[in-house]
Amino acid sequence: MTFISYAQNFEDIRLWRAFKFFENGFYIDVGANDPVHDSVTKAFYDRGWSGVNIEPMQNYHDALCQQRPRDTTLQCIASDTPGEVTFYAIPDTGLSTADPLVAQERKDAGFEVQSLTVKARTLTSICEEHAADRDIHFLKIDVEGHEETVLRGMDFSRFRPWILIIETPFERDHTWEHLVTDAGYQSFLFDGLNTWFLAEEHLNLKPAFDLPPCNLDNFQLCFGHLFAHPVSPGEADARKQINAAIQRAERAEAQLLAMQNSRTWRALHTLRNVLRRA
Structure with a gap:
């Protein structure tokens, strides 16, 4: 069957190469946003996978709950400590953030920014509750400048996602990469939008990513995709x-x-x- 890609930058196609022979796989999506538009996980959900969506925005949270009944959808942000935090919402975009500096930059650029109080949880606590006895095949993090705080809340010695996909700025000047590499992950790909890491115990998957998406992947962009259907x-x-x-x-x-x-x-x-x- 033709693979329908929904992801913004072909992330789901790359992942499908590595995981196409796995049944009932599992993912964690931090900053899940819309259940369809630019979703890295929708194609996997449609093929029987399930996972945990972490999404603080009410409209996206509700849409995920409605359209992904097999998933667990949590209305919170991932952080390094539990509690309540200020979240800077930019409605109808994927640009909302928990980082006040990023929020100010976007406000200065003309975006409407709304300050909300939201629940914060660590990834470790989320994994303890929802992924204690299963493989996490991939963990996607898209948090608009909040990456380091998310990673500091994850115990990679206990929970070992096979693949990490972390959205990174084009400058790639992030300071958090050592948190991942020191935990036994290798950076193996930058796709222009995300930095990809493989757990050292799963380096056998790396050949699946040696080539960019191409016609041999038998994929089709979803209806309305920015690259195909203006x-x-x-x-x-x-x-x-x-x-x-x-x-x-x-x-x-x-x-x-x-x-x-x-x-x-x-x-x-x-x-x-x-x-x-x-």
Whole structure:
């Protein structure tokens, strides 16, 4: 089946190369934002995966809860200490942040910035509650300047995501990378938007990322993707309805494929054929 990509910078295509043979995988998405638009995890959810979404914005949180019933969606931010913090919301964008300096820069640039009080949790506590006895296949962090604080709240000696995808500024002047490399991860890719890390115990996955996404990946950009389907303002409402219908069909097709590829379905299919011949 053609792989439908929703991610902003082809992240889901790269990940699918490494994980296409895994059933019922698991992800953690810090700064999940919209459940469809620019989502790194939607294509995986449609193929039977599930995970934890961390999203403080009310509208995105509610949409994730509605559209991702298998996922756990937490309305909070990830930080280095639990409690309540000030969060700087920029409505209808992926630019909201917990970093006051980044918030001021965006306010100076003309964005509407709203100060909210939100709950903060450490990634360690979230993993203890929701990922204590399972592999975390990938951890995506997109927090607009708040990366170091998120990473300081994660115990990588106890919880070992196989792959980390961390959105980084174009200047790549971050000071937090040692928190990851000292924990036994190797930086192996910068895709222009994100820095990618592999756990040292999973370096065998690296060849899957040696080439950029190409036609051999048999992928198609989702309807409305910025790179493929520019939408004028006058077409927006009609295209949203069409897009919703297409997404429902894609989700149903993906769920059917996931069911057909499951061990349980194959076993029942084999048993049914045996009974027919009996």
